[in-house]
Amino acid sequence: MSSRDRILAAVRGAQPAPVPHPGVEGLGARFPDPVAKFAEMVAAVGGACLRADDLASADRALRELPVHREARRIASLVPGVGAATFDPAVIDDPHGLDGLDLCVLPAELGVAENGAVWIDVRKLPHQALFVIPEHLAVVVRAASIVHDMHEAYARIDHGKGFQLFLSGPSKTADIEQALVIGAHGARSCTVLVVGGAG
Amino acid sequence: MASVETHAEAAARFVRDDARVHWHDQAVWFVRQKRDVASRAVPDWEALRERAEAIKAHTLSNLSAYLEEFERNATRLGAVVHWARDAEEHNQIVHGLLAEHGVRLLVKSKSMLTEECHLNPYLEARGIEVVDTDLGERIVQLDHKPPSHIVMPAIHMKREEIGELFHATLGTERGLTDPKALTERARRHLREKFMTARAGLTGVNFGIAETGGLVVVTNEGNADMGTSLPPLHVASMGIEKIVPRAADLGVFLRLLARSATGQPVSTYTSHFHGPRRGSALHVVVVDNGRSALLARTGFRRALACIRCGACLNTCPVYRRSGGYSYSWIIPGPIGSTLAPARDAGAHASLPFASSLCGSCSDVCPVRIDLHHQLLGWRREIVARGLLPPGKRAAMAFASWAFRGRRRYELLGRLGRWFLRTLPGLAGALGRGWTRERELPPAPRESFRDVYRRTRVQS
């Protein structure tokens, strides 16, 4: 008998009498202005949030920021936003992305209750693009900001590949509970919220 | 067999350094306070906890089917699923995969399961360098110690000590103690490891049965650095980590980070569905005593644990004794109920390392009845004859004494007389009490004496 069969048999024998799944309805947060709440929470998790009417003004706002002005290597996966210096799709080996100063990424939605964005990494040429750069800028439409995680999961598809919720820059408080931004991933995360709430 | 130090013995040493124990207590209490602020910002917090409890109860009642569903879906996506009955088998499988892929350097993100299996020494003995990449874990790894907290592994260390450690092991300047500067050095040091590792190993916070996906949660991004560069990702998952559907994650993720650190959500909540293009994903599903615990009616609810650490942070005993006072890799209330399930003899002191205050049960995001389980373990330990004989005899005598009114009244009177007349002797016999406390006053009349004298008409 394989380990698999032994384990499953042991679990089958041990598990208690079935109780029903309670469902996930009737829970959640509601905010009078989810986009404003989202912006507040992005700041609370160590990120920066800027509003822009459209991609062109998002681009202009991004280029003003020190994180863009001081960047030497810039990649953008959002056409029209950020002055990209190279295209990450042309490199084969993601190790070559080390030292990427700034990467602009698209997000499918934002979550007001916690300032997280859902990034479909399957659309990116390399999985490492959300974590290896020194700084991130994320573009999300205001109309795609939902109130809470329940709403987010109702919209997400879970097909093959990698996706994540990203909430602010990389951080740690492992040394005496002192919050330090920029542990292994991005040292800063600027979220550009584009358009009206819809 | 070498006797394991009891919690009481280890804790007695920890509290001797008064300044340090207060520092530790305050540092961990601070995290409890942050959790409180976060939980009060969620109006449906208690409803979420109840729902999470119910989802876990449903899952555990249907676990075998969900495990099979998970395996089917994960395999369909291109992951390879392995099954390990115990720690040894888990280590063998992981080593086998690394050896097959020619891995000499493994980067590892936080996994209490791999600590439980003692994976690191197993791999190191076989010539594989293992680098724990969570900052707190790397710190204790460099210090050759286990984590002292499941979420904040180095909470017991002061910045000066970490500075000294980095100076000795990473070549940082002597006297460098600023957390920002130390973290920066660790970032560079670990970035090198991420860049050269040929495999990344992660734990699994949640395995989704419905989709075959793995969810791995970090604040640092170390699990992501470790899995987006190397060609091999090994994920070690305990069987109890399964959730039925992706939608269930909405409940758990709204509870997890708020309970753990007071953050609304962790920085990276990564959803892996199948391997990265051009790389391999192997999932090792591990039992190692979990199915046995599932069979225990009184203790199976402990399998609902989502490893948030809130029970540690609220526990007045953990805060004042530290993770190293516990004989099991997971300390605090949850560790003290998981450990005796493995080896009641080795961990007999843990269920008694508690005043049964119940705070843990009230902060647990999945409403495990932790303090009630600790009491249940005490009964089990006594039933197995593992209580020191003197203690059992004392309880037997007391029980006998209380079973007859006259003998109770007589012994009570004698006891009070003894306390009044021979307090020195009483104190000497009760050093456990009197080392730091005065004995209670012993009145001449008991309540029932006063009652009879003043209230009962003869």
Added chain:
Amino acid sequence: MVTVALFVPCHVDQLYPQVGMAALKVLERHGVKVEFPEDQTCCGQPMANSGCAEEARPLAERFLSVFGGYEYVVAPSGSCVSMVRNHYPDLLPASDELESVRRRTLELCEFLTDVLHVERVEGRFPHRVGLHRSCHGLRELRLSSGSERNVPAFDKVKGLLSGLEGITLLEPSRPDECCGFGGTFAVNEAPVSTLMGKDRLADHERMGAEIITGVDASCLMHLDGLIRRAGKSIRVRHVAELLAGEA
């Protein structure tokens, strides 16, 4: 007229008779007829908490037979009442008798609040009083809402005490951290136990309390032992004594 059997915990009976007498007085002042069943001894908590279920069981059975016939059973103790309500099912098989006794056994403050609907206790207590929220009463009987849960705030004990004329009620900065008594924990893990107690005392002292009060004499005994060893001027008094106006 409501009839109550007064359940006087063994440690109150032997060491703090004044607490039992105060509880008696308070109940009588609210029009309750109080009886004291003399055959009572101990609810079995020390044995049960040590895991000695075999030794606790006969005491639980004795409790049911002593108190079985009464309309209500009231005790000036959160932990002993919790033993009966929450932990007797661990020791005894389900029965109508057990259910009946469990339902009718209450701690003094919850009896006054929930059964007699007392809103204000008449009396004077012009002192600065630190509230010690004993754990069993708090988290097992839900005498108050507690710091851990996100529920609307309530406090049956504070509610009754706040009506006393002249009283200043003070909250320690950690409103409901355990004092460290914990039964045999006090002796088995004495260093941690006493440290917890000292930290509680320091918290109350910082808030300026003259008197620390709570619903469990066992917690107060532990704190009092530390107070007298250190020669501190802060005092302990059981809630029943405050409600009876006894400084």
